[in-house]
Amino acid sequence: MAKRQIPVIVLAGFLGSGKTTLLNHLLRHSGGTRIGAVVNDFGKIEIDAMSVAGQVDSMVSLGNGCLCCAVDASELDGFLDRLARPAARIDVIVIEASGLAEPQEIIRMILASDNDSVVYGGLVEVVDGAEFSATRERHPELDRHVGIADLVVLNKADRIGDETRESLLETLAGLAPGTPVVPVSHGRIDPEMLFDRKPREDHLEAVRQLSFEDLLLADDEHDREHDHDHGEHCGEGCDHSGHLHSGYESVEFRSDTPMNPRRLMEFLDGRPEGLYRMKGFVHFGVAGHRDKFTLHAVGDFLRFYRSPWARSEERVTQMVMIGRGIDAGTLKAGLEGCRDTAPEETEEHSMWGVLRYAQD
Numbered sequence: 498m499a500k501r502q503i504p505v506i507v508l509a510g511f512l513g514s515g516k517t518t519l520l521n522h523l524l525r526h527s528g529g530t531r532i533g534a535v536v537n538d539f540g541k542i543e544i545d546a547m548s549v550a551g552q553v554d555s556m557v558s559l560g561n562g563c564l565c566c567a568v569d570a571s572e573l574d575g576f577l578d579r580l581a582r583p584a585a586r587i588d589v590i591v592i593e594a595s596g597l598a599e600p601q602e603i604i605r606m607i608l609a610s611d612n613d614s615v616v617y618g619g620l621v622e623v624v625d626g627a628e629f630s631a632t633r634e635r636h637p638e639l640d641r642h643v644g645i646a647d648l649v650v651l652n653k654a655d656r657i658g659d660e661t662r663e664s665l666l667e668t669l670a671g672l673a674p675g676t677p678v679v680p681v682s683h684g685r686i687d688p689e690m691l692f693d694r695k696p697r698e699d700h701l702e703a704v705r706q707l708s709f710e711d712l713l714l715a716d717d718e719h720d721r722e723h724d725h726d727h728g729e730h731c732g733e734g735c736d737h738s739g740h741l742h743s744g745y746e747s748v749e750f751r752s753d754t755p756m757n758p759r760r761l762m763e764f765l766d767g768r769p770e771g772l773y774r775m776k777g778f779v780h781f782g783v784a785g786h787r788d789k790f791t792l793h794a795v796g797d798f799l800r801f802y803r804s805p806w807a808r809s810e811e812r813v814t815q816m817v818m819i820g821r822g823i824d825a826g827t828l829k830a831g832l833e834g835c836r837d838t839a840p841e842e843t844e845e846h847s848m849w850g851v852l853r854y855a856q857d
């Protein structure tokens with residue numbers, strides 16, 4: 498009998514298009530299918546990895562830099578080996594590329610892998626319905642990404658009208674003739690479009706039999722060992738010219754001191770144009786608002802998602818900012834100026850500005 502190979506699906510799409518949202522949707526609706534995820538964050542603080550962890554059967558994180566530029570593909574190979582080993586009983590592997598990755602480079606790495614337990618399973622390109630037209634003007638490379646996709650997900654359908662949607666569908670059909678394009682909101686595609694779901698009972702059985710602690714622990718160790726300083730850009734020694742991420746940099750910010758809501762909103766309102774993407778978690782510590790506020794900014798879009806902190810979670814603010822022509826020093830200084838050493842004295846109405854953009 499032929500050996501069963503595990504499909505490796507690449508999930509790509511520009512910054513903030515909804516890849517993590519789609520991956521989380523797949524993980525929640527996988528039925529009995531065991532998904533292994535490889536998450537590639539562009540910034541040093543692994544916000545995407547943190548947003549996916551806990552929902553997935555097994556995850557490895559390729560943080561800090563762009564996978565597509567890895568000089569040495571063996572790191573990805575090592576991760577694929579780990580996820581594909583029979584004991585992990587993974588049915589499908591999804592690689593969430595960073596929002597600035599060149600998908601064809603990742604596909605090339607998968608095809609070049611000498612692991613015969615895995616097989617390239619296709620490219621899913623997520624398109625941000627609200628931003629695509631503008632982003633495409635700045636980054637004509639995106640047309641090529643759509644062109645090589647096996648499935649195009651026109652996401653954020655809820656943010657566009659019928660006319661825009663029809664016009665985008667037409668544009669996408671022109672860029673990828675014959676490729677299915679599915680308009681959705683919040684990445685809610687039918688998982689069967691990507692893989693055959695197995696019955697739930699088998700899944701429960703599998704979960705009972707297996708612990709993935711070892712994999713996660715091994716990842717931590719691996720991350721420590723490979724804490725190579727790629728610099729705040731992608732890396733030295735790789736030729737980025739013509740790559741989507743050329744000129745982009747990421748800036749990280751972390752604070753144990755809570756943030757003042759009013760000052761943070763002023764900072765966000767005045768964020769520079771080149772700062773396209775922000776994501777992270779904010780701790781305000783203001784009475785009545787001591788929850789975790791997950792922050793997402795994509796272009797002009799800004800949203801806080803409010804949720805309780807997990808018991809084990811540190812109450813810290815962590816943020817990644819990605820953009821072009823941004824000044825790391827100015828951004829960090831701006832955020833440092835938002836720190837609030839006495840949040841207990843901050844009046845509750847200071848939160849109003851934040852709450853206007855918040856949802857539970």
Ligand SMILES: Nc1nc2c(ncn2[C@@H]2O[C@H](COP(=O)(O)OP(=O)(O)OP(=O)(O)O)[C@@H](O)[C@H]2O)c(=O)[nH]1
Binds near residue numbers: 681793
């Ligand atoms: N209104 C709306 N918001 C969405 C939809 N899908 C995702 N979002 C929001 O868009 C923001 C970015 O979503 P992510 O899933 O983090 O995007 P991403 O592609 O993983 O982002 P990067 O990894 O930074 O490239 C978040 O605030 C999501 O909640 C959608 O269909 N509609």
